Amino acid sequence: MDQLVLIGADVAGIALLTWTYFRRHRRRDLVVAFLGVNVGVLAVASTLGSATIGAGLGLGLFGVLSIIRLRSTEIDQREVAYYFAALALGILGALPGPVLWHSLAFMALLLVAVLVADHPRVMRRHQRQELVLDGAVLDRVALVARLEGMLGARVHHVAVQRVDLVNDTTWVDVRYETVPPARRRGHVQTPRETARASTTGAAS
Known part of the structure; x- marks a missing residue:
């Protein structure tokens, strides 16, 4: 049950993240990238969490893949923050912590940090x-x-x-x-x- 709650929170979080990003920056290709990365991390990390293979190995693999992905196209630092927020949401949704509300709180904190820091009125000058x-x-x-x-x-x-x-x-x-x-x-x-x-x- 906790896993379903976290998956639902991840879906809601990535939807809010990508919708806000697109409204502010209008890059459709990165919306697809954020959604694909989030769902992929969620699916594979959930599988690794229940399999005999260590979750650390799986997360290390995603770290290598994320570096390759970031070096493959030219994106600015703002988009790097969105990219890793999508990664982190997927990991938090796939690997529940000892207490359910800890993962939910970290998801909310991540969204607030990225969306508020990227608000057009923050240091707009x-x-x-x-x-x-x-x-x-x-x-x-x-x-x-x-x-x-x-x-x-x-x-x-x-x-x-x-x-x-x-x-x-x-x-x-x-x-x-x-x-x-x-x-x-x-x-x-x-x-x-x-x-x-x-x-x-x-x-x-």
């Missing part, structure tokens, strides 16, 4: 991009100033990946925080912004 700039920029201060002006944001970290003096380009990995115009460094309000601020003040 902090972003990361890889850019190719026109011009070989060797001065770090000038590079940061150029990026902040281009992005309209406060640059927290920039890593120069490549400076091509022949083609006159600079490849950078930049992490930045978008800020309101009034808070940008050296920002001077335009007449439209000044008029809007005056209208808002008069209305209040």
